[in-house]
Amino acid sequence: MSTSHTPARIFMAPAPRAVGDIFTAGDLERLRALGELVIHEDGPVTDAVFAEQAAGATIIIGQFELPAERLAQLPALRVVFNVEGNFLPNIDYGYCFSHGIRVLNVSPVFAEPVAEVALAMAIDLGRGVSRSDRRFRDHTERYGLDANRDARSLFRQKVGFIGMGDLGKAILPLLAPFGCDILAYDPWLPAEYLTGLGCTAATLDQVLRQSGTVFVVAGATSQNQGFLGVEQFAAMQPGASLVLVSRAGVVDFEAMLDAAASGHIRVATDVFPMEPVPAEHRLRTVDNLLLSPHQAGAMDGALAAIGKLVVADAELVARGLAPVMCKVAQPESVTLFRSKPVEKS
C-alpha cells in the first residue's frame, strides 16, 4: 500500500534535552531519510534562529516558544513533537487545532518505568521491605512473624486508583496477577470505560475509605490543586498505603506527611512540592514514609525510548498517516493540564 508524499523538513531543537540523550545515530538516520533534518542545539531558538532554520518546517521537534505568530510563518507544519512528558504552555494549541497541526508529547515512555516503581512501592509499604532494611542497619530488626505484625499482602487486596490515565493503565497489568479488586475514581472517564479496564468505578470517598492501597496517578490540573488533604487522608483505613507517583500538586503535602508521621497511613512519594527538598525538611525523619527523589520515570531507558517514539510517528506523519506512538494533544483537555515545572529552591 503506497502513500504519496512530499519530502519532510524537520527542525529539531529539543533543549533542555540533548539530542544525543534521546536519539541514536540510527534514529537520526531514519529522520534524515524522510527529507531534510536541521538540528539546533546551540542556545535558545531566537527569532533569528527560528526565521533562518525553521522556515519551511513540516515537522518540529522541541518545546521552545511557538506562539501563533511563529506558527503562522510555517504553513506546511504538520506536527510538533514536545519531547517532554507533559503538554507545556509553550505553544498556541488553539492555533494548532484549527490549522490541522498535531501536537504530541512523549509521556508514554514514562508509564512503564513509573508503574514498575509504583508496584514496588506498594509492596514495600505493605510488607515493610525498606523499613526492615533500615532497622537491620540500626540493629533493631525483628525476625519472621515479629517483623510482620502489621504486614499486608497485595494479593486479593482491595486497591484504589485516583486517576486512570496512561499511568494508571500501565499499573493495572502489573497488579493483575495479584487478583486485586480494583476501584477507580476518575472524573474525566465514564464508568463504562473503567469497567472495560476491569475496574469498578467509584467516588473519591469510596476509593479512600475502602482501599488497602491507593495509587495517586492523577495529573495536576488547574482544578485539582491539593484536592487530597487532611480530610481525605483521615478517610483512609488505618494502616492503608498511599503511593503518589504523579504530581505533588494534587496533595496537601504537609497533611500527607502528618498522616504518615501519625502512623495513620503509610506513604510512598516520588514527587515533592520543591525539588531538591531542603536539607532540614522534616520529611527526612518521618516514619511510615518511603522517599523517592523523582526517579520513577527518568531512566536512561525511557530517554532512549523517546527517540524511537518520535521517529516512528514522524515517519507516519511524513507519509500522511496519523501518529500512533506519542500522546496527542486534545482540544478538550490540553489547556486544563498545567504542569508547572518544579520550583527550584
Place this chain on the structure above:
Amino acid sequence: MSTSHTPARIFMAPAPRAVGDIFTAGDLERLRALGELVIHEDGPVTDAVFAEQAAGATIIIGQFELPAERLAQLPALRVVFNVEGNFLPNIDYGYCFSHGIRVLNVSPVFAEPVAEVALAMAIDLGRGVSRSDRRFRDHTERYGLDANRDARSLFRQKVGFIGMGDLGKAILPLLAPFGCDILAYDPWLPAEYLTGLGCTAATLDQVLRQSGTVFVVAGATSQNQGFLGVEQFAAMQPGASLVLVSRAGVVDFEAMLDAAASGHIRVATDVFPMEPVPAEHRLRTVDNLLLSPHQAGAMDGALAAIGKLVVADAELVARGLAPVMCKVAQPESVTLFRSKPVEKS
C-alpha cells in the same frame, strides 16, 4: 456423588505452632465434623501422651517425633499433616510410603507472600528504591536521571531462576506482565517441563552469565550446600541482581556479601546462616545489599491459610480421596531435603 467412610479420629499437637494461630474456631468446627478431634498443646508429645491421646488416630496434625515404633501403633493412620513449610526429619518416611500413609506439609501457603516480596526486592535492586530512601534520610539523595544512572528496569529483562519449585512457580506469574525472557536451571526438572512453564531450560552457568536478575529459590538439600560461591557470583554480569529467598545454606554467604560489597552485583536476602544476625556483623553496613529479616513468608495471613489447607485436605482424606491442597511427600525427594532449623546464636 457420595463416598462412604468411617468417622475420622484426629490427633493434633502442632507445637511449636499454637492451635489458635493457624486454626479459627470455624476451622476446628469443620475438623470436629469429621469425627473426633483431640488437641494436645500442653508440652511435648511424650510416649505417655502419645499412647493415651493418639490411639486410633486416622489423621495426625503436627511435627512431633513419629518413628516407626510409634507409627506401628496407629494401624488406621492415613495422613500426617506437618504444619511447617518443610518436610522435617521427625518421621519415618519409608514406613509411611510402604503403609499408604500420606505425609503432607503446608509449604504452599508461603509461596505467594514470598513471591510478592521477591518481586519487590528485584525491582528495588534494579531501580534503587530503598537505597534512595536511605540516601534521602542521609541528605545525599540525587534527583531524576542523576538518581538513576545505574537503574535497570525489569521490563523485558533476561531473568534467571535457580530452582523452579513451588516458589519459583509463584514468582513466574508476577513477572509475566514485565515480558521478561526467563531462563531456569533446575537439575530435578526436565527441559520439557520448564518449557511448559514458559521458561528456557539453562545450565547454572548460563543463568548466572546471562541474567540481569537471578532469583535463588532452590531448597537446601544434602547435595547443594553452598553451591553458589565466589566463582558463581563472579560469573554474574556487573550490576546484576541476586534475590535469595529460599535457604541461606545454598550460598557461600560471605562470598555473597563480598560480591555485593565490591559493587560487582546487587543482593537482596531474606535468609541468613545464623538468625538473629550478630549485632556486630559486617552485613549491616554493606552497600548494594537489601536486608530482610526472614520475613518474606511468615505473615499472619500465611498462618491463617495453613488451617484452611489442612482442613480442606483432612476433609478429602476422611472421604477416602486424595489431598490436593498441601504438599505431598514423595519417596524420591523427601530424604534429600534436609532443612536444618536455623541456628540460634
Place this chain on the structure above:
Amino acid sequence: MSTSHTPARIFMAPAPRAVGDIFTAGDLERLRALGELVIHEDGPVTDAVFAEQAAGATIIIGQFELPAERLAQLPALRVVFNVEGNFLPNIDYGYCFSHGIRVLNVSPVFAEPVAEVALAMAIDLGRGVSRSDRRFRDHTERYGLDANRDARSLFRQKVGFIGMGDLGKAILPLLAPFGCDILAYDPWLPAEYLTGLGCTAATLDQVLRQSGTVFVVAGATSQNQGFLGVEQFAAMQPGASLVLVSRAGVVDFEAMLDAAASGHIRVATDVFPMEPVPAEHRLRTVDNLLLSPHQAGAMDGALAAIGKLVVADAELVARGLAPVMCKVAQPESVTLFRSKPVEKS
C-alpha cells in the same frame, strides 16, 4: 472536580437503525438529563426537518446527510455520533476538523463479537469442527486419529495478521493463551507499535508464507481493493487457514474460492462481495470453506452496546471533555476508508 457547561441540545435521527434497538429507556433518560433531546424517526431528515428540529444542536446522533451547508447552520455543534461501524461519506469531514466538531462511530462494539467468531473459525478450520459435523450428517464421519489426519492445533502456531486495527487488537488477547508466535502486516503502523502489542512486524509476503493461520482484518480503503489475489493465496502454506472477517473488498473473492476448492488452503469468510449471495453461487458447494452470513458482528448485544457508548461519550462531550468510548475520526485516515455499502442483488 467540576466542569462548567451549558445544557446540551441533542438531535437524534439514527435511521436505518431504530432508536429502540440501540437505546434503552435508561439510556434515553441519561441523554435527556444532559439538556434537550429531539428524536426524529419518521422518514428522512429533509431540509425542512433539519431546519426545524436540528437547530441549535450541540450533539447529533445519526448518519444522515451533513454537508458543509447544513453544518454551517449549527454553530454550537460539538459532536456527531455515527451509530454505524464505519465512517460513511455522509458528512463533510474537513469542515468538522477545522471547526472543532468531533465525528465518532461505534465500531468498538463490533470488535469483541467479531473476534470471538474469528477465533472459533480459526480453530474450526484447523481442527475440522464443522466439516466433521457435516460428515456425520452425511454418514461419512471418521473417528479419532482418522478424523484428524490433517488437523492443526492453534497452540504455539505461527499466526499472521493482515491489518492490526481495533479488530486485530481484539483477537490478540483471545490468542494469548495459545502461545502463538504472531506476525503482523499493517502498512499504517510502525514496527515499534506492533512490537508493543507482542507481534513481530512483517511484510505481507512473510505473513502469507510463514503463517499457519492468517487473519484478514484490514478495512477496505480506496487503495487496497482486491490486494489479496491469486498470487497471495498461492504464497500461503499448503493446508494453512485464512479467516476473513473485515471486508470482502480486500480480496479477489473468486481467487479465494479457487484456493479453497483446490485444497491448497482452508478459508472461513464472514463477508461476501454481494449479499445475499445468489442461490446458484458455486461457494455453496466448495469444500475447505466455512461460510458465515455476515453475522460475526451484528448481534443484539452489540446493538445494545451502541447506546451505552454513545451516552457515555455524550455525557463527556456535554461536560467539555474528550470522548473515550467511540472511535474518533482522524483527518489523516477518514477519507481513505470508503466502506461501500454491500451491493444488494
Place this chain on the structure above:
Amino acid sequence: MSTSHTPARIFMAPAPRAVGDIFTAGDLERLRALGELVIHEDGPVTDAVFAEQAAGATIIIGQFELPAERLAQLPALRVVFNVEGNFLPNIDYGYCFSHGIRVLNVSPVFAEPVAEVALAMAIDLGRGVSRSDRRFRDHTERYGLDANRDARSLFRQKVGFIGMGDLGKAILPLLAPFGCDILAYDPWLPAEYLTGLGCTAATLDQVLRQSGTVFVVAGATSQNQGFLGVEQFAAMQPGASLVLVSRAGVVDFEAMLDAAASGHIRVATDVFPMEPVPAEHRLRTVDNLLLSPHQAGAMDGALAAIGKLVVADAELVARGLAPVMCKVAQPESVTLFRSKPVEKS
C-alpha cells in the same frame, strides 16, 4: 547436582499404539542412553515373551497385563508408563503402591487439543457458526442480525464446569480473556482449591441452572454413570449450551439428544456411547447439535507429545527422581476411574 544411579533396563510393548507413532528416533536414542531398551511390537506380551524380555526391567512402557504374579517377577521395577489417556484395569495397582512402583499415564497430552476444540464448540453453539454454514449449503442462510436472533456471546457469560480435573484446568486459561464468571462443581475437590483456580465452587444444580454454557469434563467413574439425565438437562436455562468432551458414560445420551432436539438446549459432543455411531442413528438429523467423532484429543501432535512425556519422566526416574510430566496414579482414586473402552458395534 549429581545423582548416582544404576543403568535402567526398559521394556517397551506399547500396543495398541505403534512405537513409531509415539517415539521419534531421537526419543528412542534418549531412552537407550539410560541403559538397555527392549522393544516388543510383535504380538501380545505372552508369559513367554514376558519371561524372556521383561526380566530385570526397571521401567516398563505399555499397557499389557501386569497382575501381581508378573510384577513379583520384576523386583527392580520402578515405573510403569501406560501410554494411554486413562488408567486401565491391566495392572495390580495395590501391588504397585505397596512396592514403590509408580504407575503413570499420558493424559496430559490430550488436555490442550481437547480444550481447544471445547472452546470452539462453545463459541460455535453460542454464535451458530456451523449451523450457519449448514444453512448456507442448504440455501436457507439468513444475514446479519437475522442470523443472530438467538446468538449468545461467551464474553462475560456465566459458565459452568462439571468436573475440574486436568481437562477443565486446560480450558480455564482459554476462557480467561472472555471475562467469564465461572462456576465449578467437582465433588472430589474442596471449595478452597476451586477458588484458587479463579472459579466459584457450586453445586451441580447451581451449575446447571445458572450457566449459559456448561462444560462436561468429568471422567467416568464407577459412581457417576449417567448422572446427567432428563432432570439435569431440564434444569438448564433455555438456549444454554452443553459441551461434552470427556466420556459419554456420564450422561444419559438419549435424554441429552431429546433436550437438543426439543430446542431446550444446544449440545456439542465429542463422545458417543457406541463408536462408530450406527448409520441409522437419529442423532445425525437432530438440530441444535454439533457432532464431533471423538476427534478432540486424538491428534498426531498429541501422539508425538506422548513420547516426549515418557522420555522426560523416564530420565527422571532413572536418576532416582520423581516424575513430573505424566499423570501419576493415586491410591485414593485409581480404582474409582474405570474407563470402559468404547463398545464397538
